[in-house]
Amino acid sequence: MPLPRRLRPRPSLGVLLAAVCLTGAVSGPADAGSGSGSADRDHDRALRNQLEELVHSPGGPPGVIAVLRREGESRIVRAGVADLDSGRPIRADDHTRIASTAKAFSGAVALRLVDRRALSLDDTIGRRLPSLPRQWRSVTLRQLLNHTSGLPDYTQSPEFLEILTADPRHHFDSRRLLDYVADEPLLFRPGSKYQYSNSDNIAVALMAEAATGRPYEQLLRDLVYRPLGLRDTSLPQGYEMPEPYMHGYDVVPPNPPEDVSEALSASGVWASGGIISTPADLTRFIRGYAGGALISKATLREQRRWIDGASEPAGPGANKAGAAIFRYSTRCGVVLGHTGNFPGYTQLIAATPDGRRSLTFTLTTQVNKTNKPELLERLRAVEESFVCALLKN
Known part of the structure; x- marks a missing residue:
């Protein structure tokens, strides 16, 4: 999502980047203990050094935290701070805007409804959402989930961007976001190519609501949060962040970092990127979602029908797209x-296909191929190093 330049006044810079910290085995969000063995400590130190380099890179994040979980043991590696004013280190129970990783949540809702036969992957916009443009009616739920729908991206609409720039905290009607591109034709024939679009997951949420007669926020609670034990995850409409939270910054040297944590309303991204969560909850979610705990084996196979396509921003290694998962x-x-990015935040959540090992990786600034292409390539390399640490025997 773009970052409007007309934001609230800059806060004081506060303390300088500091408090690089590494912890070993933990059972929950609190830190505890240290790694076992000199080889493990050396390896952990190497991971920590890579995070330090990210923090001190031009345009880099004031803070970064990675949570690696293998079976019953977690390791937390972090650098920088959660808040430049206080100098407080980032914790795994700090809230963060999860950006487009929220699309995996809408995928979880949709696929659970597929298992319950409330939806089908072959359901169309024309059947479930007949009020949407006639030219969109052949688009299927499957095509929305794997970004082959051809729907124009509402976040690129000049009218949407004009409203957002004039008032970043503007309260949008989340269920009418597709109105901004309702006069536009499909970008291509549905199913013929891959193109990432924020409109896709807005339509997914609307289809879920139409199929059940229940608000999307309630579906999230009943079908995702409760089964996975997510206690600190929500989909708000406003701009405020729940305490405690890691502050997100716009970092454009030579200017000092600008706190944009509460600069924008979540109503303008909704099911496409509005969820707030914590690294601890994201760990629980991705282990369940990627590992298939929420859906049947048959639906899991449909989720994993891979096509050419990368997440935004691209994740580590070679990317392939599935149904709301990569x-x-x-x-x-x-x-x-x-993955996901939003003003002030960049995210990666990943797990092994059996869900037994997972990585949650959060930066407190926005990094993508448009605003910081060189930093993105460095970030992807660091993420790959952490995946290797996760997968080693």
Whole structure:
């Protein structure tokens, strides 16, 4: 999502980047203990150094945290701070905007409804959402989930961007976001090519609501949060962040970092990127979603029908797209997950196909191929190193 330049005044810079910290085995969000053995400590130190380099890179994040979970043990590696004013280190129970990893949540809702026969992957916009443009009616749920729908991206609409720029905290009607591109034709024949679009997951949520007669927020609670034990995850409409939270920054040297944590309303991204969560909850989610705990084996096979396509921003290694999930093939093996970026935040959530090992990776600035292409390539290399640490025996 773009970052409007007309934001609230810059806060004081506060303390300088500091408090690089590494912890070993933990059972929950709190830190505890240290790694066992000199080889493990050396390896952990190397991971920590890579995060330090990200923090101190031009345009890099004021803070970064990675949570690696293998079976019953978690390791937390972090650098920088959660808040430049206080100098507080980032914790795994700090709230963060999860950006487009929220698309995996809408995928989880949709696929659970497929298992319950409330939806079908072959359901069309014309059947479930007949009020949407006639030229869109042949688009299927499957094509929305794997970004082959051809729907124009509402976040690129000049009218949408004009409203957002004039008032970043503007309260949008989340269920009318597709109105901004309702007069536009499909970009291509549905199913003929891959093109990532924020409109896709808005339509997914609307189809889920139409099929059940229940608000999307309730479907998230009933079908995703509760089964996976997510206690600190929500889909708000406003701009405020729940405490405690890691502050997100717009970092454009030589200017000092600008706190944009509460600069924009979540109503303008909704099912496409509005969820707020924590690294601890994201760990629980991706282990369940990627590992198939939420859906049947038959639906899991449909989720993993891979096509050419990358997440936004691209994840580590070679990317393939599935139904609201991506396959990241690295030099050390394969993980499944999703990435996302939003003003102030960049995310990667990934897990092994059996869900037993997972990685949650959060930066407190936005990094993508448009605003910071060189930093993105460095980030992808670091993410791959962490995937290798996750997969090693």
